[in-house]
Amino acid sequence: MNSQEENILKSLPHKTIERLSQYRRALLFCFDEGKTHIFSHEIARILHITPVQVRRDLMLIGYSGTLRKGYNIQELIDLISTIIDSHEVMNVAIVGMGDLGRALVNYVKGKRHKLAIVAGFDNNPDKIGTVVADIPCYSIERLSKMIREKNIQIGIISVPRSYTTDIAAKLVEAGIKGILNFTPKPVNVPDHIYLEEYDMLTSLEKVAFYVKVSQEKEKSE
Amino acid sequence: MNSQEENILKSLPHKTIERLSQYRRALLFCFDEGKTHIFSHEIARILHITPVQVRRDLMLIGYSGTLRKGYNIQELIDLISTIIDSHEVMNVAIVGMGDLGRALVNYVKGKRHKLAIVAGFDNNPDKIGTVVADIPCYSIERLSKMIREKNIQIGIISVPRSYTTDIAAKLVEAGIKGILNFTPKPVNVPDHIYLEEYDMLTSLEKVAFYVKVSQEKEKSE
DNA sequence: TATTCATTGTTAATTAAATAACAATACAAA
């Protein structure tokens, strides 16, 4: 990849990156259903956004459709993949193989060529040695060694809240490059590590808030 | 609630609503640790945002701290609660009691006074009749009836992808007011229903993308 | 062949969100 292409990548808005992932997911399903082409307004409708937004994003990544047929699904999937996927497979570990850990492993399994969960870690002897969706679960003791051996670059944290800080520190120490934290305890990591946190309670409370507001509006009308 | 207060609620930026949920979560933990007051820069540090952002959000909801002690944690928790929580308890149902469903039920249980998951639904006879974190799992057949009976206003979807559309339709038909969809299949709902969708693959792909970009930067240096 | 039409691609404008700037304050220390 030359430095011009690199600059395109770095200049893409964060929100566009998120949508590219969503576009690809939607396109893959359309492709499976036998569709070959798709219009911007069709993509927009699936994802609850505007057609202009779709076209603008595709403009940013330099993709052109055809005037009467729209976008070639296969081509667009491939282009998005060259942009958001890494060149080599990116290996992922998940720490905490409880309910959430299992859900994630099962969900991600086989979905993406360039993204592979290759190891789970837990401290519960009942979990250690088990296999979920072909992914072996190792003792947390082996975390650092395995991360280096298997060239794991991303760590997902799904342990109980009280262990979050400790696990994050272990991942950082082991040389991880990115962390996805699903526990309700925010973590602090050095700047060179990309961190993403998500808590479903915030989503749920957001839904509850807007439901409440719309109800109060109704009442007052 | 008078219409002036109502207008404040409606004018709050969406991002502020999300952060209010995060502030409260962080504040609750600080409170549990015995802290009584907190500065804007402390909140900011926990949540990886700027102190100005925190102060601005608190200004929007009309809360004032004191100059030398910062914000009273208890007071702030209470104020945020009056803003984002509903007056009466808001009841929630979760459809699909698999790994993800269980993780969510366990996580939400007892966390919020005004938000209660009161029912799970599934179509698997092995799941029907079971109880997870005190929440009974009912047959999907009874969805509509139970939603009305128990005054359930929010539905969480965590069934396999192929059933998403069907479940969403059932929830809408039963008169649900808000939907939180965790499946990778986006749903369409009428305008008066508040919809929130989240897919962890997008978060993971985002992490992978920024890890890739930072690696390419390193290489080219 | 000329016209209509739906669609794309792109620039311009708008809106939303975040940040900077700074006055006001109140306490601590000199």
Added chain:
DNA sequence: TTTGTATTGTTATTTAATTAACAATGAATA
């Protein structure tokens, strides 16, 4: 008492994201 300092609260500015506007296109149709 005065000065210095850390912090809040708020307005102004900047940046990011979205939406609007519209020319260009090219296939379908008259």
